[in-house]
Amino acid sequence: MRKIIYPGTFDPIHNGHIDIATRAAKLFDVLEFVVAINVEKEPLFTVEERLSLITDSTKHIKNIKVNQFTGLVVDYAKDSDSIAIIRGLRHVSDFEFEFQMAMMNFHLNPDIASLFMMPDEKYIHLNSTVVKDVVKNGGDISAFVPSCVNEALLSKYSV
Numbered sequence: 001m002r003k004i005i006y007p008g009t010f011d012p013i014h015n016g017h018i019d020i021a022t023r024a025a026k027l028f029d030v031l032e033f034v035v036a037i038n039v040e041k042e043p044l045f046t047v048e049e050r051l052s053l054i055t056d057s058t059k060h061i062k063n064i065k066v067n068q069f070t071g072l073v074v075d076y077a078k079d080s081d082s083i084a085i086i087r088g089l090r091h092v093s094d095f096e097f098e099f100q101m102a103m104m105n106f107h108l109n110p111d112i113a114s115l116f117m118m119p120d121e122k123y124i125h126l127n128s129t130v131v132k133d134v135v136k137n138g139g140d141i142s143a144f145v146p147s148c149v150n151e152a153l154l155s156k157y158s159v
Contacts, residue, residue: 012053019123034068035050
């Protein structure tokens with residue numbers, strides 16, 4: 001079985017993430033979203049909420065799994081019998097950070113490949129911070145997130 005993991009905080013998941021997952025899932029038997037738990041970050045959504053939003057947002061993709069992890073992503077990849085890690089690249093600025101991480105992961109475990117994929121150009125400007133900022137300031141992001149995420153964001157910011 002050829003399995004790839006898609007690690008990130010996904011706070012929240014948006015259509016750029018889903019675009020990459022949809023296309024990558026066609027190349028592997030299983031694509032597993034893995035929500036990173038980083039105690040240094042203060043996410044808007046709890047881990048459980050993020051897992052639920054990912055599950056709801058990707059139910060149209062047959063070979064998706066969802067999980068969480070702490071520690072090194074390359075260790076999680078090995079422990080979960082994954083052969084690769086997929087990461088999205090939007091801009092050249094993303095490449096520098098992702099390249100450094102890929103090289104470190106290769107150093108730690110050369111058996112785990114790092115793959116990069118660009119989202120559809122209509123999502124190239126998206127990131128979770130922008131999505132949250134737009135909603136927080138009264139903007140409409142319904143074209144950029146699944147309806148369950150839009151509802152969850154509106155609920156968080158209407159309190």
